Amino acid sequence: MKAIVIREYGGPEVVEYTEVPDPKVGPDSVLVRVRAAGVNPVDWQVREGRLDGMLDVRFPLVMGWDLAGEVQAVGGAVTEFAPGDEVIGLVRRDSVEHGTYAELVAAPVRTLARKPAALDWAQAGGLPLAGLTAYQALRALDPAEGETLLVHAAAGGVGSLAVQLAVARGARVIGTAGERNHAWLRTLGAEPVAHGPGLADRVRALAPDGVHAALDLVGGDAVETSVQLVADPARIASVVDFAVTARGGRYIWARPDAADLAALAGLADRGLLTVPVASTFPLAQAASAQALNAEGRTRGKIVLLVG
The missing domain is CATH 3.90.180.10 (Medium-chain alcohol dehydrogenases, catalytic domain)
Known part of the structure; x- marks a missing residue:
């Protein structure tokens, strides 16, 4: 072969x-x-x-x-x-x-x-990998209906799936992305903000009291920015930055899981995930x-x- x-x-x-x-x-x-x-x-x-x-x-x-x-x-x-x-x-x-x-x-x-x-x-x-990463991260963060989730790098492979999964839970999603992806993120149900310096201020302009949870998919300053915006550090997760654990958050490494894959497939077949x-x-x-x-x-x- x-x-x-x-x-x-x-x-x-x-x-x-x-x-x-x-x-x-x-x-x-x-x-x-x-x-x-x-x-x-x-x-x-x-x-x-x-x-x-x-x-x-x-x-x-x-x-x-x-x-x-x-x-x-x-x-x-x-x-x-x-x-x-x-x-x-x-x-x-x-x-x-x-x-x-x-x-x-x-x-x-x-x-x-x-x-x-x-x-x-x-x-x-x-x-599979992007979907399981997003699915298992959201299970750890557990954004409830009406809560606000911040997704760093929301337009990427994992981010675009995490946005959809959070929206399907009834959560409000704020997603960081470059300007060219803002309109597209809105079609997924997210409220886009530009990444880069001043991000915390831009998020607070949308959510004055901060956010309930944050998912870091990009690294850099994302964890430190999330610490400024999330009251409970246990509700910060990163798939790229091991240092998140030192700040009280969770590091996510996707695990093969047939039941989780089947759940993702079911969401796709119900029209809730693409x-x-x-x-x-x-x-x-x-x-x-x-x-x-x-x-x-x-x-x-x-x-x-x-x-």
């Missing part, structure tokens, strides 16, 4: 589009023919070696964690899926080695859920897709189309 492989840490030049052996399917796994794979910041961060101290990375490494595709075969102990089923998954194991930038993936059933019918392949492929797709690339152009993702300026998700 064809896959995207790296054999050492480095820049885009270490990314190979090459032939690798088909994966073996264990008793509690299914073989998925991948139709789409989401591109996430963690992908190029792994490639550059930025997470070497926290992840068990093994070379040669097939990149990627997201997928949407069709079940081709099932392991002997699998009863949850059958050949022909359409699935989505965050296929992350204890070691980083067998990823989803590939034509075929052997995925443990605990990492999968059925694909929402309301989403096309590109949207479905972009949902996945904005910024760009798609063929699998062979994974390096270009990662380069675009690393710019941090895209609206929604970047997705690889496979096959």
Whole structure:
């Protein structure tokens, strides 16, 4: 099968589009023919070696964690899926080695859920990691109906999903973004504000008493700004800044969870959640897709189309 492989840490030049052996399917796994794979910041961060101290990375490494595709075969102990089923998954194991930038993936059933019918392949492929990050972060922050949530980097892949999930809960959402994304954020239900110096003052112009909770998806000064605006630091979460824990908040690292994936799929099928797709690339152009993702300026998700 064809896959995207790296054999050492480095820049885009270490990314190979090459032939690798088909994966073996264990008793509690299914073989998925991948139709789409989401591109996430963690992908190029792994490639550059930025997470070497926290992840068990093994070379040669097939990149990627997201997928949407069709079940081709099932392991002997699998009863949850059958050949022909359409699935989505965050296929992350204890070691980083067998990823989803590939034509075929052997995925443990605990990492999968059925694909929402309301989403096309590109949207479905972009949902798992970003969706689980947003979903699990909001579960930690628990914004109630009528409360105000501040989302830093609200126009990105995780941010655009977090906005929709919070709005579905009945929360008021204030989202930071560049000016070009403000009108679009309003269509998702958020009240946009410009990021950068003076952010706390701009948020207080909309919410004079501050906000009830804040989700940091960008790093930098976002946690410190959130501390100025949120009365209870336990209701500040970050997916990028470990220092949030020193301020009493929560660090979020998305976990594969079949039930959470199924809940996201259900929201999509009820019309409460969609996945904005910024760009798609063929699998062979994974390096270009990662380069675009690393710019941090895209609206929604970047997705690889496979096959």
